[in-house]
Amino acid sequence: MSPPDLQPLSLLMPGAASPTGAWTRFPYADAPKIDVDQLRHRWVRLHAGQGLQPPAPGPLAEGWARYHSGDFEAAANIGLAHGTEGMALANQATAIYANYLEPxxxxxxxxxxxxxxxxxxxxxxxxxxxxxxxxxxxxxxxxxxxxxxxxxxxxxxxxxxxxxxxxxxxxxxxxxxxxxxxxxxxxxxxxxxxxxxxxxTYGARAETAMTLFERGLALNPDSASGLMEYARAVLALHGEGCMAEATALYEKAAALTPADARERLDVELARAGLAD
Missing domain, CATH: 1.25.40.10 (Tetratricopeptide repeat domain)
Known part of the structure; x- marks a missing residue:
């Protein structure tokens, strides 16, 4: 398979400059707090969805510990300070913050x-x-x-x-x-x-979606975000007749014990979805 299209994004994704001001603080005091030593021992579980290799001991590892504890702004800044080596941290912290907390x-x-x-x-x-x-x-x-x-x-x-x-x-x-x-x-x-x-036009197929969801959740069954995406897809593709299946997926997501701050946000979304 050839590499993806590398056409510049600036014309396809117009927008203002990055916002100024402090980021919104992580809101849940009951989320796991992870220090550098815990990070080393929990890394495989924390990165089960991506298989990322752990950082060497030092400031970048501290940045990842901050990310997993919900200090997304500090984590992003530490990642950016480490150039290419810290780009995965910077991008993950920024994207997760933007998706869940930026109002x-x-x-x-x-x-x-x-x-x-x-x-x-x-x-x-x-x-x-x-x-x-x-x-x-x-x-x-x-x-x-x-x-x-x-x-x-x-x-x-x-x-x-x-x-x-x-x-x-x-x-x-x-x-x-x-x-x-x-x-x-x-x-x-x-x-x-x-x-x-x-x-x-886009090569999109419902059966392909279901196969990919099943494979992804087999690889990482504790993905609350994956379970919720699967639930939404079941309803979008198969309609309200599958509400019981979608609800069961949300219930499974809501019952998971979060391993880090991002998972705590996912569990809260699952609980909110069940309450609606």
């Missing part, structure tokens, strides 16, 4: 654009860097949801997401998060443009 829509889109452009530059230099490919796809996907999936597809952003995620799976077949993200892509495209147009 201003324009600021959220600007942060996703920032992550996408940083990751894109890294992909240009390192076409097989799965972390760069993943966070580029994640940021573009969330940006697309912010401006509307249909509009993003028309801009060609959908193809960038699909190609990047397919590339990751080809390079790293056990990357659970890439399977779940690609499954979500297939489901969202079909939901927005229909099965026929989705298949003919």
């Amino acid at each position: 201003r829509e324009a600021a959220r889109l600007a942060l996703f654009r920032e992550v996408a452009e940083r990751a894109h530059a890294q992909v240009v230099a390192e076409p097989d860097n799965c972390q760069a490919l993943y966070w580029q796809a994640y940021a573009i996907g969330r940006y697309a949801q912010g401006i509307s999936v249909a509009r993003a597809l028309a801009k060609g952003l959908g193809s960038k997401v699909k190609l990047a995620l397919e590339r990751i799976i080809a390079l790293q077949p056990h990357h659970a998060d890439a399977h779940i993200a690609l499954a979500t892509f297939h489901a969202e495209v079909i939901d927005k443009v229909g099965a026929l147009v989705g298949r003919m």
